[in-house]
Amino acid sequence: MDHQPPPFFKRGPAPVALLSFYVALSVALLVADARLQTLEVLRQALSMFTHPVQHLAQLPAKFLDNAGNYFVSVSRLQDENAQLKRARLDNVATLLRTQHLEIENVRLRKLLGVKERQQASGQLAQILYSARDPYSRRIVIDKGQQDKVLAGQPVIDDAGIVGQVTRVFPFVAEVTLITDKEQAVPVQIVRTGLRSVVFGLGNGQLELRFLPANADVQDGDVLVTSGLDGIFLPGFPVARVVHIERDTSYSFARIFCMPLAGVENFSEVMILDPRPAVVLPEQLVREAAGREAKSPVRSGQAKKKRLKKD
Amino acid sequence: MQTSSYSSSRILLPVRPWFIGFSLLAALLLNFLPTTVWRGVPDWLALLIVFWSIREPRRVGMGLAFVFGVAMDVADASLLGQHALAYVLAAYCGSSLSRRILWFPLGLQALQVLPLLLLVQLVQFSVRLLAGADSPGISYFLGPIFGTLLWPLLTFILLLPQHQPVDRDANRPL
Numbered sequence: 001m002d003h004q005p006p007p008f009f010k011r012g013p014a015p016v017a018l019l020s021f022y023v024a025l026s027v028a029l030l031v032a033d034a035r036l037q038t039l040e041v042l043r044q045a046l047s048m049f050t051h052p053v054q055h056l057a058q059l060p061a062k063f064l065d066n067a068g069n070y071f072v073s074v075s076r077l078q079d080e081n082a083q084l085k086r087a088r089l090d091n092v093a094t095l096l097r098t099q100h101l102e103i104e105n106v107r108l109r110k111l112l113g114v115k116e117r118q119q120a121s122g123q124l125a126q127i128l129y130s131a132r133d134p135y136s137r138r139i140v141i142d143k144g145q146q147d148k149v150l151a152g153q154p155v156i157d158d159a160g161i162v163g164q165v166t167r168v169f170p171f172v173a174e175v176t177l178i179t180d181k182e183q184a185v186p187v188q189i190v191r192t193g194l195r196s197v198v199f200g201l202g203n204g205q206l207e208l209r210f211l212p213a214n215a216d217v218q219d220g221d222v223l224v225t226s227g228l229d230g231i232f233l234p235g236f237p238v239a240r241v242v243h244i245e246r247d248t249s250y251s252f253a254r255i256f257c258m259p260l261a262g263v264e265n266f267s268e269v270m271i272l273d274p275r276p277a278v279v280l281p282e283q284l285v286r287e288a289a290g291r292e293a294k295s296p297v298r299s300g301q302a303k304k305k306r307l308k309k310d
Numbered sequence: 311m312q313t314s315s316y317s318s319s320r321i322l323l324p325v326r327p328w329f330i331g332f333s334l335l336a337a338l339l340l341n342f343l344p345t346t347v348w349r350g351v352p353d354w355l356a357l358l359i360v361f362w363s364i365r366e367p368r369r370v371g372m373g374l375a376f377v378f379g380v381a382m383d384v385a386d387a388s389l390l391g392q393h394a395l396a397y398v399l400a401a402y403c404g405s406s407l408s409r410r411i412l413w414f415p416l417g418l419q420a421l422q423v424l425p426l427l428l429l430v431q432l433v434q435f436s437v438r439l440l441a442g443a444d445s446p447g448i449s450y451f452l453g454p455i456f457g458t459l460l461w462p463l464l465t466f467i468l469l470l471p472q473h474q475p476v477d478r479d480a481n482r483p484l
Contacts, residue, residue, distance in 0.1 A: 015372075015402060022372045022398040026379070029391030034441045039390050050385040053335075057342030129344045131387035134446040135438045138387050167387070174387055181444050202444040 040167065047169045058129055120233055122272040123147060125155075128172060137180040137202065137263075139163070143271060144171045152231055154272045160237035160261040161185060161225060162269050173271075177263050178238065179204050187238050188226035192216050195226050198239060198257060206239050208255035213246050217255055230275055237261075322472040325366055329471055334358055334370075334378060342385060349449040352457030355382060356430040359397050360423055361468060363404030364411050375401035388434075389441055396433040400426050420461035427454035 012018075033039045123143060131138040143149050145168050153165045155175050163183065167174040176183050181202035188195050194216065198206045211217060221241040227234025239257035246253045280288070337354040345351045355378055362370035379394030386393065403426055411422045431451055439445065 015406065018372050019398065019402045022376050023395060025376065026391040026395035026398060029380075029394065030389055030437060030441075033390040043384055043390065046380065046384040050381050053338060054342045054385050057339050058344065061344050132341070133386050133388040134349075134450060135443040136387065140387075 043167070044169055047172075051169065051171060054129075061129075120272060122153075122156075122270045123149075125173075125269055125271050127267060127269060131174065136182070137177040137200065137204075138166070139175050139177065140172050141175055141269060141271070142172060144169050144173050146171055149173045149271060150274055153274050154232045154236075155269050156236060156272060157261045157267060157269050160239075160259070161232065162261045162263055164231070165271065175269075178259055178261075179206060179263055185232065185238055186226045186229045187223040188234075189217065190222045190224055191218070192221075195228065198223060201256075204259075204263075205242075206257040206259060208241070208257060209252065211253050211255060213248065213251060213253045215253055217241060217244060217253065219244060222260070223257060230278060233272065233275065321474065322469065323474055325369070325472055327369065330362055330366065330370060333468060334362070334374070338378065338381065341382065350452045350456045352427070352453040352460065353430060355393075356397060356400060356427060357457045357460070357464065360400050360404045360426050360430075361464060363401040364408040364423075365468075367405035367408045370401065371405060372398045372401045389437065392434050392437050395437065396430040399433055400430050403429065416462040416465055419465070420458045423461055424454060424458040427457045430454070 013021075029039070125141040125143040128140045128142050131140060141155070149165055149168050151165055151168050155162045155165060161178055163175045163177040163180070165173050166176040177200070178185055178198070179200040179202065181200050183200045184197050186195070187198045187208075194211075196208050196211055198208050201207050208217070208223070219241055223238045223240070225232040225234055225236045225238055237260045239259050241255055242258050243256040244253060245255075334355070337358040340354040359370065359375050359378065363375070375397035376394050379392075379397040380390070382388075382393035382397075383390045407422070407426075411419055414422065428451065431454055435445070435450065
């Protein structure tokens with residue numbers, strides 16, 4: 001029972017008024033976040049308060065993990081060590097040849113006057129946890145603005161592309177996995193060189209869309225990044241085709257793929273450095289500027305999109 | 311269990327405000343635990359907000375629900391305002407139904423709490439579907455059911471600090 005004066009006078013606003021105020025506020029937040037994407041600063045500011053609590057909540061899991069690691073038997077470690085050594089020896093031949101080929105490739109490209117390929121480099125990051133939201137597939141990694149991580153950087157593991165950094169907070173960053181429903185990766189089929197875009201399905205699989213029903217795709221085909229987007233470096237493995245449905249009543253084949261990288265696993269990942277923007281040839285720049293002058297209404301976003309396309 | 315302040319002869323001490331805050335923070339912490347893989351885990355914060363808005367509608371209202379909802383949204387990588395909207399609605403329904411719900415024994419209380427918890431999930435579900443996400447499957451609605459099953463236990467634990475000593479004497483006949 002309350003020991004307060006009877007609530008004759010001081011009761012604040014009516015509950016319905018308060019309710020409509022808060023509902024309006026939440027709906028405004030929802031619309032602003034979903035449609036305008038202008039709340040990143042607010043998110044970052046609020047994350048300064050929630051991040052310590054989240055960090056605290058991860059501690060027991062980490063402790064259990066560490067305890068588990070501590071009791072791993074010596075013999076298993078020795079086995080693993082021997083296996084790794086063998087794998088390294090197996091790879092040495094390929095690696096040495098690759099280095100040689102890379103140098104040769106650079107020289108040949110110079111001879112031909114083709115621009116040099118960018119070397120893949122990046123920084124290592126630890127996956128902290130997967131986001132709680134059951135509607136999207138995202139993970140949180142332990143590098144953020146402090147480590148100069150930018151939104152849009154590709155994230156890989158030892159087997160291929162894992163995803164892309166979509167939100168950066170001061171100390172952590174959010175990575176959208178390639179299996180997320182809103183993530184798309186431009187790819188190329190290794191066997192045929194066919195270019196397409198692979199979309200996440202949200203259930204751990206990927207789908208190659210808009211390929212004609214008679215497209216030359218087989219089960220087991222490996223997809224690698226095509227690099228046409230200007231974000232992913234070309235040649236990284238993305239997925240393997242596992243199932244194809246060719247229905248003559250549809251004009252497109254339904255092609256399902258499984259990601260090659262350990263997308264849903266907890267491990268370490270590498271954040272690749274962003275690709276430098278490709279400089280447009282002089283003529284195209286002038287043309288674009290002329291078009292811009294004719295239609296000054298066009299927004300900056302449309303311009304950016306067109307530049308990317310070019 | 312005879313802990314309800316209406317149906318039992320037991321008179322409870324007034325709640326301490328710091329305990330409400332502490333329990334809500336603890337629920338936030340529980341929500342942040344990496345339990346995403348188990349679908350049956352209830353939304354602890356929703357449960358606590360419903361509990362306190364039924365028990366103490368004048369202390370825990372829509373304002374607190376909104377603040378904790380936004381905190382969940384930021385931590386959860388979901389749409390900003392999704393949890394806030396759901397929690398605010400749950401707090402409103404909880405406080406407007408509190409006079410009725412507290413008259414029932416704990417089992418029946420739990421039955422009345424189930425729709426409130428389902429409302430929390432349903433609001434988030436429809437918001438995300440409207441925003442273009444995929445349905446996460448029927449197991450998404452398992453959480454409220456387990457939350458409902460936990461209600462009697464939760465009530466007992468959260469009311470423990472308000473219990474008076476049971477020894478009766480001439481000055482304290484109850």
